[in-house]
Amino acid sequence: MKFAKRLQQIKPSPTMAMAAKAKAMLAKGIPITDFGLGEPDFNTPDVAAEAGIRAIQQGFTKYTPPSGTEELKEAVCRKLKIENNLDYDKKEIIVSCGAKHTLYNIAQVLFERGDEVIVPAPYWVSYPDQVLLNDATPVIVETREEDQFLMTPEQLKRAITPRTKAVILNYPSNPTGSAYTGKHLEALADVLLDAPVWIISDEIYEKFIYDGVAHTSIASLNPELKRKTIVVNGVSKAYAMTGWRIGYAAGPKEMIDAMGMVQSQSTSNPTSISQKAAAAALLGGAPFIKTMVDEFDKRRLLIVERLNQIPGIRCSRPMGSFYVFPNVKGLMGTGYKAHQINHSTDLATFLLEEGGISTIPGEAFGIDGYLRLSYAVSRDVLNEGLQKLKNAILKLS
Numbered sequence: 001m002k003f004a005k006r007l008q009q010i011k012p013s014p015t016m017a018m019a020a021k022a023k024a025m026l027a028k029g030i031p032i033t034d035f036g037l038g039e040p041d042f043n044t045p046d047v048a049a050e051a052g053i054r055a056i057q058q059g060f061t062k063y064t065p066p067s068g069t070e071e072l073k074e075a076v077c078r079k080l081k082i083e084n085n086l087d088y089d090k091k092e093i094i095v096s097c098g099a100k101h102t103l104y105n106i107a108q109v110l111f112e113r114g115d116e117v118i119v120p121a122p123y124w125v126s127y128p129d130q131v132l133l134n135d136a137t138p139v140i141v142e143t144r145e146e147d148q149f150l151m152t153p154e155q156l157k158r159a160i161t162p163r164t165k166a167v168i169l170n171y172p173s174n175p176t177g178s179a180y181t182g183k184h185l186e187a188l189a190d191v192l193l194d195a196p197v198w199i200i201s202d203e204i205y206e207k208f209i210y211d212g213v214a215h216t217s218i219a220s221l222n223p224e225l226k227r228k229t230i231v232v233n234g235v236s237k238a239y240a241m242t243g244w245r246i247g248y249a250a251g252p253k254e255m256i257d258a259m260g261m262v263q264s265q266s267t268s269n270p271t272s273i274s275q276k277a278a279a280a281a282l283l284g285g286a287p288f289i290k291t292m293v294d295e296f297d298k299r300r301l302l303i304v305e306r307l308n309q310i311p312g313i314r315c316s317r318p319m320g321s322f323y324v325f326p327n328v329k330g331l332m333g334t335g336y337k338a339h340q341i342n343h344s345t346d347l348a349t350f351l352l353e354e355g356g357i358s359t360i361p362g363e364a365f366g367i368d369g370y371l372r373l374s375y376a377v378s379r380d381v382l383n384e385g386l387q388k389l390k391n392a393i394l395k396l397s
Contacts, residue, residue, distance in 0.1 A: 010129040015360050018348065022358040033385030035373040036358040038174070040240040040296075040322070044277070045288035048239055051280035055273045064269040067260040068095025068248070072275045075282040076248050084217045086231070088250045094259050095278075097270045099204045099234040099247035104130055105259040106200055106230055106249065111136035115165035120151040121366035122325065124174045124202075128366070136165065140366055145316070145327060149176040153187045160191070166198040169218065172205040175365045175372035176325040177318025179209055182216040189221050192228075199229040204247075207238040207289050209320040210297050219250075227252060238289055239281040244274040296322050299375040299382055306386040307373075310393050322376045325362070329369040334396035341396060344368050355392030357385055 015036060022032045043049075055061070073090040080086040096102040107130045111117060115136040119127045120143050128138040141159050143149045156167065169188075172179040180188070192199060199218060206215040219229040234247030249259065269275075281288075300317070303324055307315040312330035334341045339350040344361035348371060351357045362370030375382060 006133055006135070009132040013125050015125055015364060018352070018358060018360055018364075022352060025352070025356075030356060032352070032356050032358055033381060033388055034358045034377070035375075035385060036360050037374045037376050039242040039376060040237065040292060041376050041378065042240040042288075042292050044241050044244070045239055045281060045285050047284040047288070048235075048241060048244075048277040048281035052244075052273050052277035055276035060272050060276055062272060064272050064275060066264040066268050067256070068093070068270060069272075069275050069279070072246075072248075072279045072282075075279040076250070079282050080231070080250055084215075084231075085220045086217060086226070086250065089253075091253050092256050093248060093250050094256045094263065095246065095248045095270050095275065096259075096263060097247070097267050098236060098245040099202065099232055100126060101245075101263075101267065102232050102234070102247040102249045102259075103127075103200070103202065104133075105262050106232070106255075107131060107134045107136075108262045109255065109258040110134075110165055110198060114163060116161060116163045117165055118156070118159045118167040118197075119366075120149075120155075120169070122149060122173070122175050122362065122370070123168075123366050124170055125364055127168050127170075137163075139164070142367065148316070148319075149173065149178040149325070150180060150184055151188070153191050156188055156191050160195050160197065164195070164197045166200055167192070168200045168202065170202040170204075172209055172215075172318075172320025174205065174321055175323050175360070175362075177321040177323050179213065179215070179320040180218075181213060182221075185216055185218045185221060189218060189225055193222065193224060197228070199225065200232065201229055202232045204232065204234055204237050205321045206233065208293060208296060208322055210293075210300060211319060213319055215320075230255060235278045235281050239278075239285050240288075240292065241274075241277065241281065244271070244277055246270055246274050246278040296375065299377075299379055300324070302379060303373065303375045303382055303386065306383075306390075310390045312393060312396070322374055324373050324375065325370050326373070327369060328362075328371055331393065331396060332369065336395045336397070344371055347371065350396075351389060351392055354395065355388050357389050357392065 111134040113135040131138040219226040230251035315326035348361040360372040
């Protein structure tokens with residue numbers, strides 16, 4: 001059987017592959033502490049869950065407009081105005097089946113053969129493959145730990161060519177937890193204002209930001225920037241609604257119309273019930289967010305402190321998200337029994353098989369010598385898992 005050539009350019013999600021291996025070990029009765037999770041461990045807030053239940057009970061279970069309900073679009077516009085200082089009309093909003101679907105719609109509309117798309121590394125695993133699936137070329141810009149894994153204006157300027165169609169910004173970041181402040185974004189904006197490129201601003205982790213730092217959307221800095229920016233967000237992370245699959249984008253009407261046309265021929269509308277729940281979350285979920293983020297902040301401080309006590313590991317304190325991205329280069333060249341640690345994938349495999357700890361290797365995100373650990377687990381699980389991790393690391397020599 002012959003498949004399309006485009007499939008040869010991409011690979012299965014490494015995060016999903018590690019998760020599958022961990023689940024297979026669990027099925028055999030082997031206890032695993034999972035630090036690979038990319039979702040909050042909190043339950044969906046009652047205000048959203050109850051709205052979903054009412055939607056079912058009241059028969060709101062039919063098709064909606066392909067690009068989302070008016071009710072949810074109004075809630076998104078209100079959120080963007082109040083929280084991000086961004087004015088959008090409902091015609092400039094599209095609701096999709098999660099932020100990943102939103103990003104894929106953008107890629108379908110914008111990218112084609114010959115285009116280049118700037119992707120700072122470390123990157124979320126789907127960015128390069130979504131570019132490749134649409135016949136364009138990802139241009140990877142390798143950021144540095146000493147720059148908090150933030151792309152500098154100089155790096156951005158060097159990466160832009162006449163073939164550049166877009167740049168993808170993700171802040172706070174998956175996997176590093178780094179976040180562009182308003183000052184950082186203004187410096188990038190100085191480069192982007194005069195460049196004929198789109199800005200894809202993935203802000204799905206905007207609520208997970210700490211140390212008194214405020215989230216700033218690049219689209220809010222300048223009207224001209226707003227006209228060339230597509231803001232991507234959703235309810236999955238902020239409201240612990242990963243399974244409800246609701247993401248959205250805000251941008252110029254012609255872009256949103258084009259994305260709606262693609263969506264109408266692929267998925268049609270997002271789930272009607274989920275849209276009701278998402279609207280309720282956006283309108284009444286603020287107290288839930290504060291409770292959850294306060295707890296995540298405590299876990300963030302705990303995991304950073306504990307990781308820095310382990311020989312061979314160095315972990316800076318991330319500004320946002322619910323991930324840490326420790327430097328494990330000090331463990332390269334070590335080994336234990338049949339395990340030889342030359343790359344972060346080797347270390348992740350060793351930790352899973354010998355320590356019962358699931359992590360994600362940095363290579364999955366475009367950079368070796370690091371691991372991604374999620375602290376979206378209870379503090380009891382964190383403490384237990386970090387002790388297991390330390391015990392496993394101490395076996396290496």
